Amino acid sequence: MSRKRFHGETGTEQLFSQAKKNDTRTFKVYRRTTLGTCLYDAITELVNDEMFPENLALAAMEHYDRAVASLFQTQVRTVVTSWSGQLYVYRYHEDVWEFYLKNAVFKTAGNPTAEHLATKNVHIVACDGTAPGKNKKNNKKNN
Structure with a gap:
């Protein structure tokens, strides 16, 4: 059913x-x-x-x-201090970036301990956190 x-x-x-x-x-x-x-x-x-x-x-x-x-x-207190990898796909739609990386390596700051993370594939989603309707060009000029 x-x-x-x-x-x-x-x-x-x-x-x-x-x-x-x-x-x-x-x-x-x-x-x-x-x-x-x-x-x-x-x-x-x-x-x-x-x-x-x-x-x-x-x-x-x-x-x-x-x-x-x-x-x-x-x-969440972890801070990524550096990262690398091979970008093989990226897209942007409605204030959302998506990145697909191969052979990615991330290094974090010690909080409580530093880490070195490696992965074969990773999907990163990055969202624009500014309030909707705000003029992004004006925000950059004012900062």
Whole structure:
């Protein structure tokens, strides 16, 4: 038996949502993590079993987006001091850069310890964190 996904959340969804209250963006890139996928699957099952309303499901996913972004800003202390690799694909769409590197090497600052990380392939997603509607050219001139 095929189960439906709740409305508005597909693999081709827009990568960010705009919060109306404070004119900030919340990127949805963390939904592709193991935790985000598990949360989505659990909520989808509850919606399909009619135990959780669809409008709350969307609100729960948006809350997850904001919470994870906030945690990364306040709790992650690791700083990448240098990195290298062979760039083989890059794209830019709607203020989101994606880079695919081969044979990448990352070095981090000691907090609590320094690390040297090497991987065969890596996908980097970089999002523009400035508020939407702000003129980026003017921001550069003013800084």
